[in-house]
Amino acid sequence: MADAPDGKKRANGLPDTKLLDDLEKGPWPSFVTEIKSAAKSSESARDLLGQLELSYEDRKSHWKHGGLVGVLGYGGGVIGRYSDVGDQFPNVAHFHTMRVNHPAAWFYTSDALRTICDVWERRGSGLTNMHGSTGDIILLGTTTDQLEPTFQELTHAGFDLGGSGSAVRTPSSCVGMARCEWACYDSMKLCYDLTMHYQDELHRPSFPYKFKFKFSACPNDCVASIARADMSVIGTWKDEIQIDEREVANYAAGGLDIAKDVCSHCPGKCMDWDGKKLSIENHDCVRCMHCMNVMPKALRPGKERGAVILLGAKAPILQGALLSSVLIPFVAADELFETIKELVSRIWDFWDEYGTNRERIGELIQRVGMPAFLDAIGLDPVPEMVSAPRDNPYIYYQTEKEGEQ
Amino acid sequence: MADAPDGKKRANGLPDTKLLDDLEKGPWPSFVTEIKSAAKSSESARDLLGQLELSYEDRKSHWKHGGLVGVLGYGGGVIGRYSDVGDQFPNVAHFHTMRVNHPAAWFYTSDALRTICDVWERRGSGLTNMHGSTGDIILLGTTTDQLEPTFQELTHAGFDLGGSGSAVRTPSSCVGMARCEWACYDSMKLCYDLTMHYQDELHRPSFPYKFKFKFSACPNDCVASIARADMSVIGTWKDEIQIDEREVANYAAGGLDIAKDVCSHCPGKCMDWDGKKLSIENHDCVRCMHCMNVMPKALRPGKERGAVILLGAKAPILQGALLSSVLIPFVAADELFETIKELVSRIWDFWDEYGTNRERIGELIQRVGMPAFLDAIGLDPVPEMVSAPRDNPYIYYQTEKEGEQ
Amino acid sequence: MTTTPIQPRLTDVGPPSYDKYLPPVVRKNYGQWKYHEKIAPGVLCHVAESGDRLYTVRGGAPRLLSIETIRKFADLADKYCGGYLRFTSRNNIEFLLTEPANIEPLKRDMAAMGIPVGGTNNSISNIVHTQGWVHCHSAATDASGIVKSVMDALCEHFTHEDMPAKLRIALACCLNMCGAVHCSDIAILGVHRRPPKIQKELLPNVCEVPTLISSCPTGAIRPATWEGKPSVEVIEEQCMYCANCYTVCPAMPMSDAENDGLSIWVGGKVSNARSEPRFSKLAIPYLPNHPPRWPEVVEAVVKIVEVYSKHAHKYERVGEWIDRVGWPRFFELTGFPFTRYHIDDFKHAGLTFARSAHVRY
Amino acid sequence: MTTTPIQPRLTDVGPPSYDKYLPPVVRKNYGQWKYHEKIAPGVLCHVAESGDRLYTVRGGAPRLLSIETIRKFADLADKYCGGYLRFTSRNNIEFLLTEPANIEPLKRDMAAMGIPVGGTNNSISNIVHTQGWVHCHSAATDASGIVKSVMDALCEHFTHEDMPAKLRIALACCLNMCGAVHCSDIAILGVHRRPPKIQKELLPNVCEVPTLISSCPTGAIRPATWEGKPSVEVIEEQCMYCANCYTVCPAMPMSDAENDGLSIWVGGKVSNARSEPRFSKLAIPYLPNHPPRWPEVVEAVVKIVEVYSKHAHKYERVGEWIDRVGWPRFFELTGFPFTRYHIDDFKHAGLTFARSAHVRY
Numbered sequence A, B: 001m002a003d004a005p006d007g008k009k010r011a012n013g014l015p016d017t018k019l020l021d022d023l024e025k026g027p028w029p030s031f032v033t034e035i036k037s038a039a040k041s042s043e044s045a046r047d048l049l050g051q052l053e054l055s056y057e058d059r060k061s062h063w064k065h066g067g068l069v070g071v072l073g074y075g076g077g078v079i080g081r082y083s084d085v086g087d088q089f090p091n092v093a094h095f096h097t098m099r100v101n102h103p104a105a106w107f108y109t110s111d112a113l114r115t116i117c118d119v120w121e122r123r124g125s126g127l128t129n130m131h132g133s134t135g136d137i138i139l140l141g142t143t144t145d146q147l148e149p150t151f152q153e154l155t156h157a158g159f160d161l162g163g164s165g166s167a168v169r170t171p172s173s174c175v176g177m178a179r180c181e182w183a184c185y186d187s188m189k190l191c192y193d194l195t196m197h198y199q200d201e202l203h204r205p206s207f208p209y210k211f212k213f214k215f216s217a218c219p220n221d222c223v224a225s226i227a228r229a230d231m232s233v234i235g236t237w238k239d240e241i242q243i244d245e246r247e248v249a250n251y252a253a254g255g256l257d258i259a260k261d262v263c264s265h266c267p268g269k270c271m272d273w274d275g276k277k278l279s280i281e282n283h284d285c286v287r288c289m290h291c292m293n294v295m296p297k298a299l300r301p302g303k304e305r306g307a308v309i310l311l312g313a314k315a316p317i318l319q320g321a322l323l324s325s326v327l328i329p330f331v332a333a334d335e336l337f338e339t340i341k342e343l344v345s346r347i348w349d350f351w352d353e354y355g356t357n358r359e360r361i362g363e364l365i366q367r368v369g370m371p372a373f374l375d376a377i378g379l380d381p382v383p384e385m386v387s388a389p390r391d392n393p394y395i396y397y398q399t400e401k402e403g404e405q
Numbered sequence C, D: 001m002t003t004t005p006i007q008p009r010l011t012d013v014g015p016p017s018y019d020k021y022l023p024p025v026v027r028k029n030y031g032q033w034k035y036h037e038k039i040a041p042g043v044l045c046h047v048a049e050s051g052d053r054l055y056t057v058r059g060g061a062p063r064l065l066s067i068e069t070i071r072k073f074a075d076l077a078d079k080y081c082g083g084y085l086r087f088t089s090r091n092n093i094e095f096l097l098t099e100p101a102n103i104e105p106l107k108r109d110m111a112a113m114g115i116p117v118g119g120t121n122n123s124i125s126n127i128v129h130t131q132g133w134v135h136c137h138s139a140a141t142d143a144s145g146i147v148k149s150v151m152d153a154l155c156e157h158f159t160h161e162d163m164p165a166k167l168r169i170a171l172a173c174c175l176n177m178c179g180a181v182h183c184s185d186i187a188i189l190g191v192h193r194r195p196p197k198i199q200k201e202l203l204p205n206v207c208e209v210p211t212l213i214s215s216c217p218t219g220a221i222r223p224a225t226w227e228g229k230p231s232v233e234v235i236e237e238q239c240m241y242c243a244n245c246y247t248v249c250p251a252m253p254m255s256d257a258e259n260d261g262l263s264i265w266v267g268g269k270v271s272n273a274r275s276e277p278r279f280s281k282l283a284i285p286y287l288p289n290h291p292p293r294w295p296e297v298v299e300a301v302v303k304i305v306e307v308y309s310k311h312a313h314k315y316e317r318v319g320e321w322i323d324r325v326g327w328p329r330f331f332e333l334t335g336f337p338f339t340r341y342h343i344d345d346f347k348h349a350g351l352t353f354a355r356s357a358h359v360r361y
């Protein structure tokens, strides 16, 4: 590769990166080293390094607003990206990323990883994100003509694109039953089943805006679903916490201050430790996980398991960030797939009809009001949906409908 | 008095009040009995009884929107009131109330009360509210021509009218130092001094809307100032809670479960009872009063006393109810009068200039934003003003003013 | 009766000085109180650093008092406590004694007058309330009648300190909330449920149209003309019956005997003790106006009191108890239905949605 | 390289089945895990009802990985754990072992590769982050460079479980917050501080004016014409630099080397453990963009970590610690100035005012 137009010197075929080089020092593994490693065999990685150094010099991004690029018959899965210094760095003049739907909970075999690497060595920059914030395998940077062949190689290897645009986005799930004693439903399977069910909505954007699903199998919420998913499915249980008295005693004997470290942090204020026996008023337990987190050998979720379904999280723009809020307080584990499918179709119908351009479902609910939204999707109000009933007296009484009470 | 036009029968000169009579039964003292008692010698009380019975029959108020009535040179203190069934009840056709500024914390001598009764026997219905929600002595119902003479008799007896309209409203205070061991400043004196200072603003409405002051001498807030006053002054202390170890032991010996009844309710989570000694991490104490309320003999506020000044409470209309919020986290007791005077004048200046018609100060702050309000009144922001800093990233950076940081 | 000014005409004299009516024991020990003790329901004893003791006997009053009753209070004060008495911030009457021997005779005289003694500590104190049909044009309900009916049912909790904590009830007869009910353990609030009925002929003469339009929190009032004069129309679906338009314009009356009524709110508080002050939340959106005794309202309030006093821990105010057990439990225990009205849809509604997986079953 | 379709052309195959890459020990014990134990920082042991044990060794990764590095991970997986591995929701790599004897050799090989082992339990885990200057047009700052700089400074807290509780840091390079930083113990957020610079000539060709106008949360964008074509103008005082206009219209670029920079937010969390999930709150409104090491940002984050780890009780997340000691203490201990920017002035601002007399001194 020739010298860049600005005449920077390059050692080992790599651009001169005084600023970035500093980021190869220190104990944490370096993304600069990664780019350099790819740059050994990838011209686009080499130009990426050069452009990034330039950004470090001028303290601004050198990417332009994306354009619509993609693969045949799909409306998403590719983020188009163009350089504003393409003359200096021609190999990243076009530098699109491909979002590849990851396997549930990011499990791989070495072979599966190698397959992806091989495709990306042939077809792209050799750089990836493992993984993107939504969960995808991000194949970082290729040209328009490589999109379709990459796609075809991937599908034949058993991988498919993830979401982008106004579509279902790649759902993700915590490791759940594969490795976690607290899983209250099979988050990986549910994530997979729904992903398969929504292939069309995932690949062919047709919504007012994006729609994200995330599945955590217990209230620890290890995929941050409540903060990042339009629909958050969080495992929980209905019956009593299972207590192993002997193990409780062992923890106490081992030096755990159960009153202070466990009971005093219990948000349900429903635990009592008299120095010998731990008792839990399960009726008041809010299913927060703290006691189990501290004493995993002694306490376990109950046996009647399922999930809370919450709706509406999103990032700040436009009207301020939202966390998902409770829509159905409990659905039994074996009814989740059907319930969600049915519920989601009603939600999407309403969103389709009333959502404005770039209005996430959470914002739509805020705009029309939860009562109207519930009417529309045919769900009865329950007190679990709110942290508290209203405190303002501005009630739209519907006296015609209700008549004299 | 003759039969009313609707022909209701009257026994003992009183109208027939089948519905109201029922409210003379039962253990709680009866307002109907009170009206009847006044009605023995007052024609307007008699007609009030009749009109009220009519309201009980038709389930609606028979008062019309008030008109502007008052005494010479005052713009407030009287609520004009007219009946919409004045033909039936001519003695309440005009039935204005006079608001009389109560003595601080509602202390009276029997003579003072008798003086008021005598005036009101001569000049009005003989009915009162002891007291109105703002704190005034409410003289309930008289005619326009009686307003000025009543006023003159009252002022000669050492009483004056309270507030109404867009003015300072009658300030009120808790019993504080007169009877309470927790008083952190002299709420009665401060209330009185400021009331005297603001006589003009109280009697001559000149604001965008009403402005209320309430003074509670400790965080128990026995005049509900935080919920009902544009400016709420709530006593507190800065140094350490005074502990009488011996009395703590007495409470424990007397059966008080200090850990459960005191410490576990402490919102500062700063109390520890090891079964022998009570220790308080005063740095984390939020000055809530709970521990003192439970053990008044053992614990007392510290010695460095003063008050928190809060601003902005109001009822729901227009934009929703507000509680007052912290403006100055601590003012020493002996500086309160001067500080408040100075602060209030800056607040009123801003309100005068920017407040719209019927906009309470709390609503104005919401509309222009607290930072802009603080700039305007020349107060530096401190973290005590907020329950938490902002969580949205919508910051109006003022880069010109600050330059590069 | 005369209208001749008494000379000189005095103005701006202000209220009596704050210390004018203080009893001697208070003057002497002003700011020097050391602690207080419980003696009996309705009786407090404050002990000064000096060792002096002040006994307070508190009685319930209907607030609406005739001068005859006030004079009787004055007589009792003369008889037992040198003529000194006060009222409380919740409209109770307090006699201020130095002689403990006078307590029982005073209580007997109060009983004879029909004045219940109580309201202290963890009792149910007097209901803060407003004018209602006795004096206000704006009232969606009466005030005194409901208060009387509710207090009749709760009187034994006034005279006994048998609640887990203080329990404060307030009533306001319209959304102006003069009773400041919005931070009460239990609030009773008069509500309209019908849009204003525009009095077209009157309106142009008595109201300013721009002020009227801007008075509506939801923008339901639009300009219109009526017989060539500026007037308004109300978009009924946008009206939530707050009556603010009526406050600024008499030609927009709200009252409607069939549809007006009461709503019940719970869990507010004012004190900073333990938890922060907070607003009351909707428990029952609507109960009918049934004078003279409002049985539905009385029943609802009594139900809340019963459930609360049975389930709350000591020192838990109503709202603090609900914090611990959750709103679903509140609705389950009271049997009140949870409806679409309970879910906020005003300005900050989204902040009341349950944004966590904390659920009780 | 070829563009000829491989036959048949497959679409909508979806991701690999959820159980396709599970190690045998996981397949066997799927849904049958009993408890887990701490072994060492970065090493977990999950025990199944069957008694089987699964050892997880977790390593920190820069997320931006070259295929060379991924292949090295694959080799390690083959060498120590039958080829099975996974990534975590925070971009760490996990090797899934059944042989405890393989743990130490694996850790040595990881060390040789420069991969720190840790991130478990009460350590500081990997920083969730976004594209920054590496791939996004919208970035007000870089992502990877700051993450590297901060993690260099905090690496010993990744490899040691020495925090009072989990501490989660996230970075997003603009207000779109792809890193979902809004619920992090510590969040680093790229910010603009200058209104968009309208590219008047470009605008009419590439943007829809109505969409553009409605994209502005504060209504700062007004219609205008430019050389007869529909265009817009920006009321600069109403702009709070969110860049949403730029997202919908390329002719409204925001970046400004002198004024762009970072803000720091603290106290958010996601888990339902103990307290409810909550947003992060503003700690520092602005720090400059100083590549390659962003010393001001590193210093601020390290300061928060130090103060928190010194003062918080065990099991208190950052936000829970601040709950207990109060925000004034947070600002006092960190020395960060409290400014007008910290006081909310957006939609629900009033709800963040301190509406109680609870004050700590």
Ligand code: SRM
Binding pocket: A066, A079, A081, A097, A099, A129, A131, A132, A133, A134, A135, A136, A137, A138, A162, A170, A210, A212, A227, A228, A229, A313, A314, A315, A316, A317, A318, A360, D129, D130, D131, D135, D136, D137, D138, D176, D177, D178, D179, D180, D247
């Ligand atoms: C790649 C990724 C960041 C990363 O480095 O990991 C990303 C990158 C972009 N996001 Fe994002 N978002 C990514 C996860 C997220 C998340 C997190 C999540 O999904 O869990 C969020 C916050 C959660 C949410 O959805 O609210 C997120 C909230 C946004 C938003 C704001 C959406 C909103 O409703 O407020 C935008 C703006 C938009 O959609 O126009 C956005 C837009 C973008 C765009 C497409 C820029 C744009 O304005 O068009 C970025 C492309 C960058 C590039 O050149 O590659 N991105 N974005 C993440 C997707 C990778 C993946 O598929 O796995």
Ligand code: SRM
Binding pocket: B066, B079, B081, B097, B099, B129, B131, B132, B133, B134, B135, B136, B137, B138, B162, B163, B170, B210, B212, B227, B228, B229, B313, B314, B315, B316, B317, B318, B360, C129, C130, C131, C135, C136, C137, C138, C176, C177, C178, C179, C180, C247
């Ligand atoms: C008499 C009294 C009720 C009572 O029975 O005790 C009262 C009665 C009225 N209030 Fe009030 N308010 C009374 C204390 C309050 C309080 C409580 C307080 O002051 O502590 C409040 C709530 C606190 C507050 O100020 O926000 C209160 C909030 C209102 C409002 C709503 C104000 C707002 O900003 O939302 C209005 C409407 C208005 O001002 O137009 C109002 C208006 C009225 C009017 C003048 C009706 C009107 O719309 O013009 C009522 C006259 C009734 C009458 O015919 O006598 N009244 N009003 C109270 C005054 C007695 C006194 O002086 O002691």
Ligand code: SRM
Binding pocket: B105, B173, B174, B175, B176, B179, B180, B181, B182, B220, B221, B222, B223, B224, B293, B294, C036, C044, C087, C088, C089, C090, C091, C092, C119, C120, C121, C122, C125, C126, C128, C165, C166, C168, C183, C184, C185, C268, C269, C270, C271, C272, C273, C317
């Ligand atoms: C007399 C009065 C002040 C006055 O100037 O009139 C008063 C007097 C006392 N209050 Fe109060 N409070 C008075 C209204 C209030 C109010 C305002 C209200 O109810 O509208 C409150 C706020 C109520 C709320 O939060 O909604 C109030 C919240 C308290 C508290 C905190 C209670 C709590 O746990 O939340 C205490 C402490 C306690 O009782 O343990 C307290 C304690 C006291 C003490 C013990 C203070 C003392 O040492 O003298 C007094 C006797 C209390 C008693 O009745 O048992 N006082 N107190 C008021 C009597 C009203 C009545 O007749 O019932």
Ligand code: SRM
Binding pocket: A105, A173, A174, A175, A176, A179, A180, A181, A182, A220, A221, A222, A223, A224, A293, A294, D036, D044, D087, D088, D089, D090, D091, D092, D119, D120, D121, D122, D125, D126, D128, D165, D166, D168, D183, D184, D185, D268, D269, D270, D271, D272, D273, D317
């Ligand atoms: C591997 C992973 C799930 C996955 O599918 O990838 C995971 C795995 C476990 N989590 Fe998690 N959590 C994982 C992300 C999360 C997240 C999401 C995030 O950080 O973005 C959260 C929410 C964080 C938050 O609140 O901001 C999360 C909140 C928890 C908690 C609650 C912590 C708390 O006290 O707030 C626990 C319980 C505990 O640690 O005591 C937990 C516990 C666990 C346990 C012990 C569960 C188990 O028995 O297997 C696992 C090992 C934890 C450890 O690292 O010590 N996990 N965990 C994620 C590892 C991320 C990483 O590489 O660091």
Ligand code: SF4
Binding pocket: A174, A175, A176, A177, A180, A181, A182, A183, A184, A216, A217, A218, A219, A220, A221, A222, A223
């Ligand atoms: S969310 Fe719960 S079930 Fe899922 S991995 Fe985390 S702790 Fe385990």
Ligand code: SF4
Binding pocket: A265, A266, A267, A268, A269, A270, A271, A280, A284, A285, A286, A287, A288, A289, A290, A291, A292, D274
């Ligand atoms: S799960 Fe949480 S709320 Fe339930 S008992 Fe355990 S600590 Fe308490």
Ligand code: SF4
Binding pocket: B174, B175, B176, B177, B180, B181, B182, B183, B184, B216, B217, B218, B219, B220, B221, B222, B223
């Ligand atoms: S507010 Fe405090 S000082 Fe005033 S009376 Fe109540 S308890 Fe006493």
Ligand code: SF4
Binding pocket: B265, B266, B267, B268, B269, B270, B271, B280, B284, B285, B286, B287, B288, B289, B290, B291, B292, C274
């Ligand atoms: S006053 Fe309140 S916060 Fe302070 S120590 Fe006592 S109970 Fe705790």
Ligand code: SF4
Binding pocket: C130, C131, C132, C136, C137, C138, C139, C140, C172, C173, C174, C175, C176, C177, C178, C179
């Ligand atoms: S609450 Fe309403 S109806 Fe009752 S007195 Fe106040 S303004 Fe009048």
Ligand code: SF4
Binding pocket: C195, C196, C215, C216, C217, C218, C219, C220, C221, C234, C238, C239, C240, C241, C242, C243, C244, C245, C246
């Ligand atoms: S009652 Fe309230 S909401 Fe209805 S029109 Fe009048 S002001 Fe508007």
Ligand code: SF4
Binding pocket: D130, D131, D132, D136, D137, D138, D139, D140, D172, D173, D174, D175, D176, D177, D178, D179
């Ligand atoms: S946070 Fe903003 S700048 Fe960063 S990747 Fe997302 S959209 Fe791009």
Ligand code: SF4
Binding pocket: D195, D196, D215, D216, D217, D218, D219, D220, D221, D234, D238, D239, D240, D241, D242, D243, D244, D245, D246
């Ligand atoms: S940056 Fe945001 S606030 Fe400023 S003009 Fe654009 S959209 Fe509006």
